[in-house]
Amino acid sequence: MTGANSERVSQEALARVVRDHAGRLAASLVSLLGDFSAAEDLVQDAVETALRRWPVEGVPDRPDAWLFTVARRRGLDVLRRETNYRAKLAQLQWVEPAPKDDRLQLIFTCCHPALSLEARIALTLRVVCGLSTAQIAAAFLVPETTVAQRLTRAKRKITEAGIPYRIPDGGDLSERLDGVLAVIYLLFNEGYLSSGGTRAQARDLVDDAEWLASLLAGLMPDEPEVAGLLALIRLHRARGAARFDDREQLVLLADQDRGLWDHEAIGAATALLVRAARAHRRPGPYQLQAAIAACHAEAESFESTDWPQIVVLYDMLLHLAPSPITRLHRAIALRYAVSPEAALDELKDLDRDLENYPLLHATRAELLRALGRSQEARECDERALALTANPAQQALLAERLSWN
Amino acid sequence: MKYVLMFVETEEFAKELEAMGALEREDAYAAVGRWFAEHATKITHHTHLAPVHTATTMRLRRGDEPVVTDGPFVEGKEVVTGFAEVEVADLDEALKMARSWPACPIVEIRPAS
Numbered sequence: 001m002t003g004a005n006s007e008r009v010s011q012e013a014l015a016r017v018v019r020d021h022a023g024r025l026a027a028s029l030v031s032l033l034g035d036f037s038a039a040e041d042l043v044q045d046a047v048e049t050a051l052r053r054w055p056v057e058g059v060p061d062r063p064d065a066w067l068f069t070v071a072r073r074r075g076l077d078v079l080r081r082e083t084n085y086r087a088k089l090a091q092l093q094w095v096e097p098a099p100k101d102d103r104l105q106l107i108f109t110c111c112h113p114a115l116s117l118e119a120r121i122a123l124t125l126r127v128v129c130g131l132s133t134a135q136i137a138a139a140f141l142v143p144e145t146t147v148a149q150r151l152t153r154a155k156r157k158i159t160e161a162g163i164p165y166r167i168p169d170g171g172d173l174s175e176r177l178d179g180v181l182a183v184i185y186l187l188f189n190e191g192y193l194s195s196g197g198t199r200a201q202a203r204d205l206v207d208d209a210e211w212l213a214s215l216l217a218g219l220m221p222d223e224p225e226v227a228g229l230l231a232l233i234r235l236h237r238a239r240g241a242a243r244f245d246d247r248e249q250l251v252l253l254a255d256q257d258r259g260l261w262d263h264e265a266i267g268a269a270t271a272l273l274v275r276a277a278r279a280h281r282r283p284g285p286y287q288l289q290a291a292i293a294a295c296h297a298e299a300e301s302f303e304s305t306d307w308p309q310i311v312v313l314y315d316m317l318l319h320l321a322p323s324p325i326t327r328l329h330r331a332i333a334l335r336y337a338v339s340p341e342a343a344l345d346e347l348k349d350l351d352r353d354l355e356n357y358p359l360l361h362a363t364r365a366e367l368l369r370a371l372g373r374s375q376e377a378r379e380c381d382e383r384a385l386a387l388t389a390n391p392a393q394q395a396l397l398a399e400r401l402s403w404n
Numbered sequence: 405m406k407y408v409l410m411f412v413e414t415e416e417f418a419k420e421l422e423a424m425g426a427l428e429r430e431d432a433y434a435a436v437g438r439w440f441a442e443h444a445t446k447i448t449h450h451t452h453l454a455p456v457h458t459a460t461t462m463r464l465r466r467g468d469e470p471v472v473t474d475g476p477f478v479e480g481k482e483v484v485t486g487f488a489e490v491e492v493a494d495l496d497e498a499l500k501m502a503r504s505w506p507a508c509p510i511v512e513i514r515p516a517s
Contacts, residue, residue, distance in 0.1 A: 162405040
């Protein structure tokens with residue numbers, strides 16, 4: 001194993017250890033100090049110290065106690081003038097076993113709708129998952145100063161606008177939970193679309209998204225949509241090994257080697273979904289999307305996929321959450337359930353909403369090609385190519401253009 | 405915490421209000437009255453503003469005479485029609501109040517001191 005490689009492995013292990021403990025520490029310090037921003041600063045200092053020292057000194061036996069000690073020492077140091085905080089910190093001992101898991105409050109605060117979406121994502125990654133500012137910046141390909149400003153502004157808003165540190169009351173809970181799920185889903189999508197290829201070194205946001213969904217599922221066992229999102233993420237990840245070829249080019253679902261899929265993971269995720277759906281009988285967009293993913297994952301071949309069932313699931317999804325993107329996906333299923341003409345027909349009135357969405361044009365190109373209208377297909381592929389910034393998608397479209 | 409809820413009217417809403425019959429309008433006002441009654445313990449102060457065409461704006465210029473113009477400070481399709489100052493625990497509570505507001509379609513919530 002080369003030096004660089006072993007360092008990368010230990011970085012991943014480090015990230016996991018930090019993630020398991022940083023959020024808990026943040027949660028207890030926020031409760032203790034009653035100041036989100038101050039607590040978060042202390043945790044971040046401790047995390048950065050850990051990322052510096054653990055690769056050299058090794059991960060301590062009790063990472064939680066270690067992080068806590070560093071945060072506490074730092075707190076006594078920087079909060080010199082805040083006698084109130086100092087007194088609280090000085091009394092604090094790290095309890096083992098850990099006190100109750102307060103991370104749910106943390107998640108709801110970080111994902112509060114009064115914060116911008118970018119801020120919610122950055123805060124969640126930093127506060128709940130323990131990523132450093134540099135790691136977030138690298139994952140989103142934005143300058144570190146941008147992330148730092150975003151975080152500072154968000155923390156200031158939490159304090160000054162009185163964003164609470166608590167789980168929303170009954171009536172608001174489901175709506176607020178939707179917001180939390182949206183943040184995790186977005187994180188997952190961002191990671192999923194940009195994974196592989198040249199960004200293999202970047203932080204695996206998909207892993208963070210799965211971890212967050214799984215944490216949330218543990219904390220909110222009575223919310224089937226949380227289980228639905230977790231199942232959805234796991235079903236997609238289970239197909240990960242087949243998504244890129246050995247030249248790191250994206251492989252379409254139809255062309256993927258299904259032998260590379262993790263069938264055990266697919267079975268487990270499907271079982272999780274079925275359990276949640278049966279126990280609660282409250283279908284929702286994530287459960288339906290997971291059910292669609294399960295239909296794909298369980299098919300032995302692309303041809304034997306249960307397309308009519310997928311169309312039905314898309315209909316249910318559109319009923320609950322109308323969206324032009326979902327209509328586009330439904331049209332793709334319709335191609336195999338009915339015919340390319342039927343699908344092409346469905347795309348007609350999507351132009352207004354999805355004019356700048358590369359997949360609309362790529363899909364239309366596919367359908368036109370299936371109908372033998374190759375010149376029109378080519379024009380659509382060109383439009384799609386001009387619209388996408390994702391290298392893997394670009395390569396795929398460019399290759400298609402070079403075929404004909 | 406103290407917040408100010410700013411009630412913002414849109415052009416569409418103003419038109420709807422105008423198009424209402426007398427009874428309907430009475431109902432709409434009654435709903436606003438009920439909202440204030442329901443939240444009376446949290447509302448410390450409230451102000452209803454006269455229509456925007458009555459507004460006058462003065463721009464103070466350092467060293468120069470101020471400029472007085474007819475109309476609100478920013479011309480737009482959305483205008484502030486009133487304020488309520490509330491004392492609640494946190495933003496979520498303020499948002500909850502705003503959510504049940506029965507009249508104009510936009511409410512801006514700002515911490516105040």
